Amino acid sequence: MHLPVAVIGAGPFGLSTAAHLRALGIPVRVFGDPMVSWRDHMPAGMLLKSTxxxxxxxxxxxxxxxVDFCDAAGIPRLVKDDDIIPIETFIAYGDWFQQRLVPELERVRVVSVDRRGSVGPGSASVxxxxxxxxxxLFTxxxxxxxxxxSGLAHLPPELAGAAPDGPSPVGPVSHASQHHDLSRFSGKDLMVVGAGQSALETAALATEAGARVRVVxxxxxxxxxxxxxxxxxxxRPQSPFGRAWSLWALCYYPHPYRYLPAQLRHYLVRHVLGPLGAWWLRDRFEGKAEITEVARIIRADAPDRRPVLTVRTDDGRTRQLSADHVIAGTGYRVDIAAMDFLSPELCTELAVSRGTPKLGAGYCSSVPGLYFTGLPAxxxxxxxxxxxxxxxxASPRLARHLAASDL
Known part of the structure; x- marks a missing residue:
């Protein structure tokens, strides 16, 4: 049987996985727009935090x-740890990678994925x-x-009261992933919620575009x-994220990670390399945006479509903060339920932990033949x-596991 493998997604993980599968001679069909999350859901002028x-x-x-892309494109090499990568350069790199290694990319959307039935009693799935x-339709x-x-933008429940239909760039509350051009906030009062790179860089770019910004x-x-x-x-040992034994181990030896207790695994995912601005962002942020530190956000309302946050301060008092718009720079959360192309039957079969798929060797889920890579992993x-x-x-291990599987 020479059925193809379907790769859903054409960002770095999808393209890399497809390239490895093709190199092993495995028929593959890849679906999606190349680098779409980076192209459409990141702000213009963004610089990558990664080295x-x-x-x-x-x-x-x-x-x-x-570096190979820089040489091919005739642009200065980006090699040193203090070299900063513009998002436009990274998108162009992804496009170049796709054209060279995944040229058969199909720019269509996968609407649904379902398990095919078995061909007879005791037989394997087809x-x-x-x-x-x-x-x-294809198999x-x-x-x-x-x-x-895609689909994993996280809006904390305390902000949802001002966005009953979900975050929207034209509503009172949006998510940072919904803004490509922040110049629309020039001359306006903007609140950004969050302390990670996404929130802080959004705030810096908005102030540079002429907005009055408060970061909560x-x-x-x-x-x-x-x-x-x-x-x-x-x-200390060098890793792509900095010099630290813990970072070195997590980068180069993630094999035993899945054997850790679930509570510890989820904690580490959220807190290792957690909310922190890039070193080069400090000068663009400090003194430009107002910072309001609160004990917690109680709720958000939007009377007359103008958002108002009710917060509790460190001394226990309640305070209200208002602006023309609120941007939630609150990151992303994996939730299988948000992957609406997976059939309800498949989702029911999947073993999950706090909404994320439990993966075994080779990134395979509890459903044989269904793999997850990137953030869901x-x-x-x-x-x-x-x-x-x-x-x-991830990519070479997933490809080798799939090649060796009796599917």
């Missing part, structure tokens, strides 16, 4: 690193049935879900920035799966 070493999309053969936005031997951040964070001293590369300890393989450099570990 060049942490930004290579893994390929099965030499010649496809970020794969998955996929429906495309083009109307085509795949296996399915790799590599949809990145929970906890005193919550706004922090990374240490410049030249100030990091020299006698972080709860099983660690924080490295939140970053592009995670492709170096």
């Amino acid at each position: 060049p070493a942490a930004t290579n999309i893994d390929a099965p053969q030499r010649g496809h690193t970020l 794969g998955f049935e996929l429906k495309l936005s083009s109307g085509e 795949a031997r296996a399915v790799v879900v590599a949809t990145g951040l 964070v929970r906890g005193r001293g919550s706004v922090g920035f990374g240490t410049p590369p030249w100030e990091q300890p020299r006698f 972080a709860a099983s393989y660690g924080p490295v799966m939140r970053f592009v450099c995670g492709t170096q570990f």
Whole structure:
């Protein structure tokens, strides 16, 4: 049987996985718009927090690193830890990688994925049935879900009161992923909720676009920035994320991560390399945006479509903060229920932990032939799966496992 493998998603993890499958001679069909999350859901002018070493999309053969792209494009090489990568350069790198290694990419959407029935009593499954936005139905031997951040934007429940129909760029409350052009807030009062890179860079870009920005964070001293590369300890192992034994282990030895207790795994995913601004963002942020530290946000309302946050301060008092718009820079949360292309029957079969798929060897889920890579794999393989450099570990292992599977 020569059924293809379906790879859903054409970001770094989808493209890298497809390239490795093709190198093993496995028929593959890849669906999605290349680098769409980076192209459409990140702000113009954004700079990547990751270093060049942490930004290579893994390929099965030499010649496809970020440096190789720079050489091919005739632009200065990005190699040092203090080299900063514009998002436009990274998108162009992803497009170049796709054109060279995944040229057969199909720019259609997968509408549904369902398990095909068995061919007889005691027989094995014959794969998955996929429906495309083009109307085509076809059978795949296996399915790799590599949809990145799509559909996983997290809006805390305390902000939902001002956005009963969900976050929207034209409503009172939006998510940071919904803004490509922040110049629309020029001359307006903007509140940004969050203390991570997404929130702080959104605030910096908005102030540079002429907005009056207040950043609302929970906890005193919550706004922090990374240490410049030249100030990091020299006698600790180097990793793509900095010099630390813990980061080195999580980057290069994520194999045993899935055997840790579930509570610890989920904690590490959220807190290792958690909310922190890039070292180079400090000068663009400090003194430009107002910071309001609160004990917690109680609720959000939107009388006359103008958002008002009710917060509790550290001294126990209640205070109201208002603006023309609120942007939630509150990150992403994996939830199988948000992957609406998976049939209800498949979702019922999947073993999950706090909404994330439980993955075994080779990134395979509890449903044989259904694989997850990228952010949905972080709860099983660690924080490295939140970053592009995670492709170096994930893609070859997933491809080899799938090639060896009797599907």
